[in-house]
Amino acid sequence: MDKDRNRSDIVADALEKLIFDGTFADGARLDEAQLAERFGVSRTPVREAFQRLAISGLVAQIPRRGVFVRQPGPVDLLEMFEVMAELEAVCVRLAATRISDAALDRLDEINAACNAAVGARDADRYFDENEAFHRALYRHSGNAFLEAECLRLHRRLRPFRRRQLHLRGRMAQSMAEHEAVVAALRDGDGARGAAAMRAHIAVQGEKFHHLMASLRTAAE
Amino acid sequence: MDKDRNRSDIVADALEKLIFDGTFADGARLDEAQLAERFGVSRTPVREAFQRLAISGLVAQIPRRGVFVRQPGPVDLLEMFEVMAELEAVCVRLAATRISDAALDRLDEINAACNAAVGARDADRYFDENEAFHRALYRHSGNAFLEAECLRLHRRLRPFRRRQLHLRGRMAQSMAEHEAVVAALRDGDGARGAAAMRAHIAVQGEKFHHLMASLRTAAE
DNA sequence: CCAGCCTATCTTGCATACAAGAACGTTGAC
DNA sequence: GTCAACGTTCTTGTATGCAAGATAGGCTGG
Incomplete structure (x- = not known):
């Protein structure tokens, strides 16, 4: 094949x-x-x-x-991450009323695997499990077109996302955010889930510094 | 050129x-x-x-x-319109805190032109002015990447959107929705504007029937 | 000595030639 | 009579050839 x-x-x-x-x-x-x-x-x-x-x-x-x-510049990246955050927030909001209990359990399983990777301080494994979590959410938006668009942008941002993980304590924080999203989904609270997801993706605080720094190293 | x-x-x-x-x-x-x-x-x-x-x-x-x-089927179209609605809602929400007063005035001008087209019962002219309104909102999201993505999807949905307009009374209703969006923007109320925009694009009620009917005629 | 032009060369864009795989029809066997 | 296997033909995928535009370098004129 x-x-x-x-x-x-x-x-x-x-x-x-x-x-x-x-x-x-x-x-x-x-x-x-x-x-x-x-x-x-x-x-x-x-x-x-x-x-x-x-x-x-x-x-x-x-x-x-x-x-x-045409490597994306700082502005391009911030814009793309903003759109990614919004798209993923939409996925969560839509998923809140469309996801099944079985799928929620599956999300918990993925998060457990993420947590194991955090415990093992294995950034690569965490990266993979994290991707599985996001892909699952795209899927559970119940909108195949949205899913495809999210996958496309996610793929595009992949190399930049990877570097963010090595920020100290980022994995643990990321985990907590995942769990907040799932908790909101369990409550069927789309707005809260969307807000949690947006915060999870958004480039803010220390993440901004790291993104800029990663650009500098890439340029050299 | x-x-x-x-x-x-x-x-x-x-x-x-x-x-x-x-x-x-x-x-x-x-x-x-x-x-x-x-x-x-x-x-x-x-x-x-x-x-x-x-x-x-x-x-x-x-x-x-x-x-x-690969002509889109009913499910594809509903999914694409759902994503379009969400993307445009994001544009409005972001624009709420980023748009200038001058730009708001410009939106009013575009809407006035739309209104003139409604008065003249000129669906083609309304269609053009309507596009100008939406393009302006994409622009004022302040995110060039989002703007490009919106333009892409808007373009893709263009032929299907066109048919919707000929629904009796749709132009007037569409106008009212435009004005609701601008009013929310003037108040700086992103959430209200986003909701108004989402409702403006969403395929619901009679629009659903029309979309399905347009598919049937296209197939024959 | 510098500027502008002309030419030589390189690169892209397009056309065409060629090879490999897929569809289809025919023929033969059961 | 039907099904299968083989060969022909058609189509796609890839390579190569050719022409027009672009770049660079040298040459001439001021």
């Missing part, structure tokens, strides 16, 4: 990774021929990959000039 | 129109060679256009099989 993927898909994924991990700095020009050779394919799949990255906003395509990496 | 656009852009736009206006029914296969000939270009720009449409969700691309038109 992995053989179903075209070369353009593979190139697009590879390029995305290279942009995310900072191999290509902001403003760098991506050379078609060079990348084609690097990936061992012709220019065609590379061009198709460019198109997709351009739509995702990871690169800017200037006609007849080439494509340029 | 229109010469800057590549052929793939032109093909993508043309295809989008053809899909929106129902020339290609749901599930229809889009033939590369045929469309290339139709537009007088080679297969390459057609393929690039397909990529973009696939990401927008207008067509589904099945590897080695071709691309198929």
Whole structure:
């Protein structure tokens, strides 16, 4: 089933990774021929990959000039996190009247796994379990389109979210916020759950400093 | 400045129109060679256009099989309108504390133009002015990323929104809702404005019937 | 010595050629 | 008569070739 993927898909994924991990700095020009050779394919799949990255906003395509990496700046990031917070808040509000008791129990299980990761001080494992929690909430919004949009933005913000976790005490705080969300859901209190979720995602306080710092290290 | 656009852009736009206006029914296969000939270009720009449409969700691309038109069904539409309502509600809530008095006056002007269109029973003009109102709200959310996301979804829902207007009395009701939103913004009451906006977009009551009816006519 | 223009070269955008996989029809066997 | 297997043909995916625009460097004129 992995053989179903075209070369353009593979190139697009590879390029995305290279942009995310900072191999290509902001403003760098991506050379078609060079990348084609690097990936061992012709220019065609590379061009198709460019198109997709351009739509995702990871690169800017200037006609007849080439494509340029477009790393998000501080303002872009704050805006994206704000939208993420609002979207996730909507998920919670909608889920409050749509989620089943069984699903709530499942959320508790995921949170228990998160908690175990916190206890083990395993940031990577916490990161994974945290993602499962958020994905579950998207799912329980009962709106597949909303779920897809959330997944898209979540994926886009992934590399920036990762760094936040290493802030001391952040994992424990994050856990508490998760539990507040689930508690509100159990009470069927959509407004309270939404507020808790918004606070969970929002870039505020110390998180702001960390986000800015992460940008600086990425640039160097 | 229109010469800057590549052929793939032109093909993508043309295809989008053809899909929106129902020339290609749901599930229809889009033939590369045929469309290339139709537009007088080679297969390459057609393929690039397909990529973009696939990401927008207008067509589904099945590897080695071709691309198929994917018209949204009733459930898809309800979900998309729900997300649109929530996104616009967020715009209003954020705008409540960010919009300037001058911008509020400008919104009143747009609404006055809307009102004139209602008086003239000019649905097309009302449609245009209505779009200006919504675009202005996206702008005043003070979040460029949110604005872009709203524009994207708004554009996607455009053909379905258009039909709703011809419902008797809908224009007048829509106007009243616009004014409720602006009034809440003047009071700086984000929550009230958000609720008003959500109600304005939400598919409920008679609008539901109309949306379903429009789907039936589009399918025939 | 600097500015502007012209040309050489490189890059993109598009067209076309080619290969591999999928659909379809035919033929043969049971 | 029906089903299956094979081969043909059509379509997609990829590579390559070609033309037009863009950049850079040198040359000429002021």
